[in-house]
Amino acid sequence: MYKNLGTQSSGSAFSHSLVALDLRASLPISGRYGGLPLLNRQAPAWHSLDGGLSMKDADGDVRVPWGKGRYGGLPLLDRQAPAWHSLDRCLSMKDADGDVRVPWGKGRHRGLPLQKGWITLFLIAIMILVASCKNESQEQQQVTELKILATRKYVETLGELTRAEFEKKHKCTVRFRVTENAGSILDTLRNEKDRPKADIVVGLGNVYREMILADSVLTPFVPVRESAVPVKHRIDKEGYLTPYQYAYVGFIYDTMTTPNPPKTFGQITDHDWKDSFILPDPFCTNVGKGFYRLTAAFGNVYGFPKIWRSMKPNVKMLTDTEEEAYNRFMAGEARIAMVELTRFAKLYADGDTGRYKLFSLQEGNYQIYECAGVVKGASHPDLAKRYIEFMMSKSFQERIPTHSWNFPIHEKVDLPESFKVVEVPVKEFSGKWGSDPNMTEEYLRRKWEKEWRD
Numbered sequence: 001m002y003k004n005l006g007t008q009s010s011g012s013a014f015s016h017s018l019v020a021l022d023l024r025a026s027l028p029i030s031g032r033y034g035g036l037p038l039l040n041r042q043a044p045a046w047h048s049l050d051g052g053l054s055m056k057d058a059d060g061d062v063r064v065p066w067g068k069g070r071y072g073g074l075p076l077l078d079r080q081a082p083a084w085h086s087l088d089r090c091l092s093m094k095d096a097d098g099d100v101r102v103p104w105g106k107g108r109h110r111g112l113p114l115q116k117g118w119i120t121l122f123l124i125a126i127m128i129l130v131a132s133c134k135n136e137s138q139e140q141q142q143v144t145e146l147k148i149l150a151t152r153k154y155v156e157t158l159g160e161l162t163r164a165e166f167e168k169k170h171k172c173t174v175r176f177r178v179t180e181n182a183g184s185i186l187d188t189l190r191n192e193k194d195r196p197k198a199d200i201v202v203g204l205g206n207v208y209r210e211m212i213l214a215d216s217v218l219t220p221f222v223p224v225r226e227s228a229v230p231v232k233h234r235i236d237k238e239g240y241l242t243p244y245q246y247a248y249v250g251f252i253y254d255t256m257t258t259p260n261p262p263k264t265f266g267q268i269t270d271h272d273w274k275d276s277f278i279l280p281d282p283f284c285t286n287v288g289k290g291f292y293r294l295t296a297a298f299g300n301v302y303g304f305p306k307i308w309r310s311m312k313p314n315v316k317m318l319t320d321t322e323e324e325a326y327n328r329f330m331a332g333e334a335r336i337a338m339v340e341l342t343r344f345a346k347l348y349a350d351g352d353t354g355r356y357k358l359f360s361l362q363e364g365n366y367q368i369y370e371c372a373g374v375v376k377g378a379s380h381p382d383l384a385k386r387y388i389e390f391m392m393s394k395s396f397q398e399r400i401p402t403h404s405w406n407f408p409i410h411e412k413v414d415l416p417e418s419f420k421v422v423e424v425p426v427k428e429f430s431g432k433w434g435s436d437p438n439m440t441e442e443y444l445r446r447k448w449e450k451e452w453r454d
Contacts, residue, residue, distance in 0.1 A: 144172040151203030157404040183284025189217040196377045200384035205286030206369040218373040227389040241371035244391045245406035250341030269310035278325045278337040287322045294366040297429040309451040345418040346405045364427030
């Protein structure tokens with residue numbers, strides 16, 4: 001039961017107050033001002049602050065939220081909050097124990113007590129933490145992973161060296177899958193052709209181009225402008241393979257044990273050199289396959305089998321990589337090893353006094369390019385193309401001579417002093433490969449295997 005006293009508080013826009021029989025002034029339960037009890041028989045001045053849970057104002061008056069608009073933010077004067085009420089829509093600030101309460105939906109469990117504000121701070125902290133974790137999770141989900149299938153040589157010399165630079169520039173992560181040699185890359189591409197797991201391959205030689213085209217495992221991409229391959233190094237106009245470095249087939253020997261090494265096809269097939277050579281495998285390494293093609297280009301269809309038949313007794317072993325051939329030679333397992341001619345630059349830089357020397361055959365040489373290509377059906381083909389462009393940048397190319405010990409493709413890269421001692425062959429046979437229509441990869445392999453295994 002309420003009685004209308006018809007009084008008005010000083011300075012208040014509220015012109016009527018209602019006083020309960022128990023001497024507590026209250027607003028009506030329903031209606032315009034829905035159910036707020038007012039203590040000390042005094043109606044508050046109206047304020048129009050919008051929403052928000054403001055517990056006290058600058059004068060120390062307790063405030064409660066009151067929606068938005070004209071009546072938002074009702075102050076309770078005399079610094080005393082009303083007793084707790086369970087009436088619907090009643091915003092009561094303190095209960096009988098003095099705990100501050102705020103509205104918490106509707107129903108039985110309205111009125112969450114906040115002990116000295118700690119629970120409020122805790123809830124705010126939880127909300128911030130959840131939002132932060134959500135944002136971090138979304139960012140992690142948005143990071144693209146570029147999957148690179150590459151030779152161990154590339155990963156250990158250039159791949160890991162430049163990984164962070166590319167990741168930072170393109171806001172992605174790079175994951176390498178390592179193979180021992182170029183032949184393993186081709187085998188992997190064939191096995192995964194229907195469901196490719198890599199976006200890009202790095203380390204395939206130009207000597208594998210015909211097989212790449214036949215197997216249809218790469219998709220063409222031609223870098224342009226500053227990333228374009230210089231004209232003289234454009235080995236693949238269609239863009240299936242983009243060269244990033246090159247070298248030549250060479251032989252290393254120890255002047256202390258072999259003062260006069262064989263330097264012609266006739267000499268290396270002479271039986272005086274029995275068990276003297278270590279060769280990288282001609283069917284899984286870039287260097288080995290380069291020499292294999294050199295013998296085919298020089299001997300043509302008919303002379304090719306004869307060269308390998310005569311040379312077989314002189315080959316002590318075949319290795320899975322050029323690096324293995326070099327290491328076995330340095331360990332004294334043979335007198336001569338087939339390597340890249342640019343090995344001489346590394347020996348010179350390491351302070352070799354001239355004990356070890358390199359040569360190429362007098363009849364000519366074969367230029368070996370190491371290349372990159374976008375995998376057909378790649379998950380991230382655009383990022384793979386950006387990586388190829390990155391490999392053609394000057395900053396990347398400048399690292400090649402002193403880390404991979406090859407010639408860079410970029411024509412404006414200054415070569416270190418050590419490369420001045422590297423022999424650049426005058427005669428080069430790589431351009432003659434394929435001039436004879438019968439000199440196909442399949443035909444030559446059958447011929448080679450027949451001579452090698454018989």
